[in-house]
Amino acid sequence: MKIICVGRNYVDHAKELGNEVPTEPVIFMKPKNAILQPHTPFYYPEFTNELHYECELVLRICKNGKYIQERHASNYYNAITLGIDFTARDIQDECKKKGLPWEKAKAFDNSAAVGKFIETTPDFKNKNLGFTFHKNGEEVQKGNSRDMIFGFDFLIAHISNYFSLNIGDLVFTGTPAGVGECMVGDELEAFLEGDSLLKMEIK
Numbered sequence: 143m144k145i146i147c148v149g150r151n152y153v154d155h156a157k158e159l160g161n162e163v164p165t166e167p168v169i170f171m172k173p174k175n176a177i178l179q180p181h182t183p184f185y186y187p188e189f190t191n192e193l194h195y196e197c198e199l200v201l202r203i204c205k206n207g208k209y210i211q212e213r214h215a216s217n218y219y220n221a222i223t224l225g226i227d228f229t230a231r232d233i234q235d236e237c238k239k240k241g242l243p244w245e246k247a248k249a250f251d252n253s254a255a256v257g258k259f260i261e262t263t264p265d266f267k268n269k270n271l272g273f274t275f276h277k278n279g280e281e282v283q284k285g286n287s288r289d290m291i292f293g294f295d296f297l298i299a300h301i302s303n304y305f306s307l308n309i310g311d312l313v314f315t316g317t318p319a320g321v322g323e324c325m326v327g328d329e330l331e332a333f334l335e336g337d338s339l340l341k342m343e344i345k
């Protein structure tokens with residue numbers, strides 16, 4: 143499986159990092175080893191001094207496909223959760239300055255934490271999905287799927303023009319404003335429509 147991530151998919155987040163609002167999706171990938179397996183501790187990576195959380199809605203692909211049309215895209219995912227796209231922001235800033243790829247900053251081991259999946263129904267897919275992210279009990283991010291620049295079905299169609307989608311692949315759909323640092327000992331928790339789907343600690 144692979145993890146496909148969307149960058150800058152919320153206007154307020156693109157602006158907070160000083161990036162332009164994109165006119166087409168910004169896509170990057172994480173390898174399978176980036177998945178933080180359940181019941182595995184997350185240790186603060188030794189190569190960064192500025193680890194950021196980015197809480198995102200995550201879709202799970204349920205059908206193989208390429209060149210998927212947007213109007214059929216919702217048949218290609220059947221579960222959703224919240225995840226954290228962990229980012230070594232200091233390294234990413236360095237990469238961006240030099241025009242280098244982001245993998246060292248974004249695709250390292252355990253950099254993709256994923257919550258409990260909820261099966262989607264056609265009705266659920268069309269809802270505005272509100273989510274919040276809490277650090278040490280305090281709300282630090284608040285998002286809603288209706289604020290995404292590129293919606294779920296557009297993203298699935300767009301991504302599949304470049305990469306075949308396979309059963310089990312995950313799509314991180316971008317983070318809203320409010321990204322920030324986490325430290326050893328921080329408790330992180332993500333809520334979808336008020337339900338806690340992901341809870342973890344930085345070790």
Ligand code: MG
Nearest residue numbers: 196227316317
């Ligand atoms: Mg992200």
